[in-house]
Amino acid sequence: MTAAEAAGEQARHQHGGHRVINPAVLYVGTPVLLLASRNDDGGANLAPASSYWALGRMLALGLEADGHTLANLRERPQLTVNFPSPPLWPAVEQIADLTGKPEVPEAKAARYAYSADKFAAAGLTPQPSDLVDPPRVLECLLQLEAQVRRVTPGVTGDYAIVEAEVVRVHADSRIVRDGDHIDPLAWQPIVYSFRHYFGIGEPLGARGSAAPSPADRWAEEQEEPEGGDAACWLASICPECGAMREATGACRRCGAA
Template sequence: MSEHVPIEPTILYFGTPVVLLSTENDDGSANLAPISSAWALGYTIVLGLGADGQSAYNLARRPDIVINVPGPHLWKQIESLAGVTGRFPVPESKPAGMRYEPDKFAVSGFTSQESVVVNPPRVAECGLQFEARVAPARLGVTGDFLIVQAQVLKVHADAAVVIAGTNYVEPAAWSPLIYNFRHYFGLGPELGHTYRSQTPR
């Protein structure tokens, strides 16, 4: 049996997907922000956001959002957004050295793609894109982050990861970018599937 030891890590990102949030700024332009706290239940996606970031500011005023899910090959473009914020002036709570950048698409090299039912654009390079609308956010227990519920209205998937003629994503063809204790990973080979899987085999 393994030995366990008590530790006090600074973060608890034990392996969560990275998503890119597209929201609409006051002037109609788009903000693009990577986050690593997202999970889905049915057609609801729950997001954890910094309370003083531009995404939180935008969503308090305009509830439309696109949740873009990148693959592992996009990690460098995601990381290019780590040191910038769309919030001006830069909040004091942000890490030292973070700078204001109004055009996140230009900084990252991602391509803006028009959405169908919401105003913020999709990220063309992301294999899965969820157009959604959020309910009013709630402060987390520590007060420095928000818990946001987004109701997905439309799903877009790269045809290369869809089982032809179905509405199913082929798990063997799709891999999300994973944030594991502040390091980027992809998925390994499939180990098996749950009895609830409906994917054609």
């Protein structure tokens, strides 16, 4: 780099300009998922993932080529896609370094261990699905049952793209509004951004609508505490185990009163 270029670069930094970097990951922020698939022996595997997009009823997932989930989906092309809410992030972490592959792949050997039952390892509960074989995750407020339609090897060989059709959607009644709509104020995914977990925070506004936006509703609810309480999911967190729970009755996950 010449002196002039160095001076230019320094000036750019001083003024908050961009610089060329080489980050290890490009995880800018996507939802955390828990993928359930069926093992050879009839047990269920559960794996965190976040490489996800959806268009219409089709999902695309990016899965590592050496993962047990991908092996299961190639053999038995059904899965459930479960979306944990922020209180469940410790459960996700609990199984982050586990694989359902009995022989841990060499590339993962230093950090990963085998687990035959990641539902138990995460402290989560399998819940039977309606239309696919793998179970759902009871504690997740939003769950998709899906049929794999195509698995495409990735260009580098170390991942594959799984395209799956959603055949059933299950949503906890606390996050449903006006029939079939997910209430964006009640629903909170976990967002995985540069290897950190986040909630989605306060709404900025609704897309392309003159109707009151979630941001307006949120602002109104701040002025009226009663309304705010009803829509806020925080009031539904079990203080014992962090699971979402009904306003009355024992916690479904840990049984706390």
